[in-house]
Amino acid sequence: MTTALTHLSRALTGVLADAARESGHRIDTNTAPAGLEWPADVLAASPNRHTILQVAQPAANSEAIRAQTAQALQHGLDIVWFTPEAHAPPWLPRVPAVRVTAPARPGEEWTAQAAVQRLTADACTCGPAWGHGAHRAWAPPEPVPLAAMLADLLAGRLVHATVQPELPGRRFTAWARNQDVRAEADHLRTLAADTRDLTDAAKSSTPYIPLPEGRSAAPLGRLLEAARRWARHKTGVVCHIETASADWMAGGLVVTPSSRPPDSALPPVTALVRPLPHIADWTSELSTIPVLVGSPEEYFSLRRTAPAAAQILIL
Ligand SMILES: [Zn+2]
CATH class of the missing domain: 3.40.1350 (Trna Endonuclease; Chain: A, domain 1)
Known part of the structure; x- marks a missing residue:
């Protein structure tokens, strides 16, 4: 010392x-x-x-x-x-x-x-296909x-993230005020109420990879950056994001390895970012590819129609 x-x-x-x-x-x-x-x-x-x-x-x-x-x-x-x-x-x-x-x-x-992190409320900017009310999210500490x-x-007015039960979309990683923690839990329960099959598999499929301290970006920019980092971690190679071409991609963005030798074992599509909920066809390849979204609101919109085994991750 x-x-x-x-x-x-x-x-x-x-x-x-x-x-x-x-x-x-x-x-x-x-x-x-x-x-x-x-x-x-x-x-x-x-x-x-x-x-x-x-x-x-x-x-x-x-x-x-x-x-x-x-x-x-x-x-x-x-x-x-x-x-x-x-x-x-x-x-x-x-x-x-x-x-x-x-x-x-x-x-x-x-x-x-x-x-200390604060719970924020913002109007939904996802577009009419998603149909959310407000988004609630945690501000950076x-x-x-x-x-x-x-x-x-x-006085017990602050709660630490490590003593919180796991809920899909839980995103605070430091300390938060009791009333904010309760408000978020109520919000998530309301979002989940319309979801018939919120299985244990779905609950455990929401790992949160925090951004480096002090980083923030517009919602889609932040999600795409997080998606590239997630894909790099998952595949071990640099990945980039392309516009979707196939019908089953439902207007999402494709995360794909930037270079893939002909004999590579890596699949050409690593993940799909934000397929549109109203045209997502879960009987297609969609059900076998990880789907990446940026908020619990998007997660529950897709979860509503997805099969229980579908992998939907909140980044
Ligand atoms: Zn929204």
């Missing part, structure tokens, strides 16, 4: 303890809670919740952090990890965690980086003052 980072970690522990105390919590520092064999940096207690605020060691390993998280939860303790490192460590999205930045000048506040975030965390 470098001296500078040691100093920063110590300062951060003090800031967390002070902020927790100011929000009305009883504080223990550097004490092992009952049942745990490692000391909690800060244990913040209110009458109905006990929350460990733990500053991760620089270069801490993911396995150890996940194991400690599981131990705390088994003992009925909430736990939130904090890191003052300049770059997000690999474990950051996998446990309840916050990356923080020290104030640039004395007297200024610590900031929680890329921390925003930085917030650490003390304010901690008060919300300790």
Whole structure:
């Protein structure tokens, strides 16, 4: 551990303890809670919740952090990890965690980086074939003052993505407010209500590949970029996107390997982006090709008529 980072970690522990105390919590520092064999940096207690605020060691390993998280939860303790490192460590999205930045000048506040996501509502621009009402989506995570975030965390007003049940289209990856999480769940349930066969296979077929931090683009541009990245990952070769020519493609866009030797085992069509729901014929090849869409609204429009085995992915 470098001296500078040691100093920063110590300062951060003090800031967390002070902020927790100011929000009305009883504080223990550097004490092992009952049942745990490692000391909690800060244990913040209110009458109905006990929350460990733990500053991760620089270069801490993911396995150890996940194991400690599981131990705390088994003992009925909430736990939130904090890191003052300049770059997000690999474990950051996998446990309840916050990356923080020290104030640039004395007297200024610590900031929680890329921390809280807001649920947005936008009018549908998919076109008449899709017939959606509003689209609801998660805005990219925003930085917030650490003390304010901690008060919300300790009061149970924030939910972390890792403790959410899987729902098709769930897209938030950091922290979100309770009311936004409930609003999204209601919205997804409404979208799914018209879908007769929302099978377990369909629920599990929605992996979300997050865009790099801070990236955003127009909906179709974002989807096409995500589709190219998804196809590259799936096939191992660079893929590009073409306009569809065959009837079974239902006006979608074709994702295809950019170069494919004559003896290649790769199929010519890797995936189809956004076939139109009103002309999609699921008795054709369409049912055997992964279909890529950009929102839960599009997902449910297609899911309504697709066979259960059809692979529809939200990117
Ligand atoms: Zn739409």
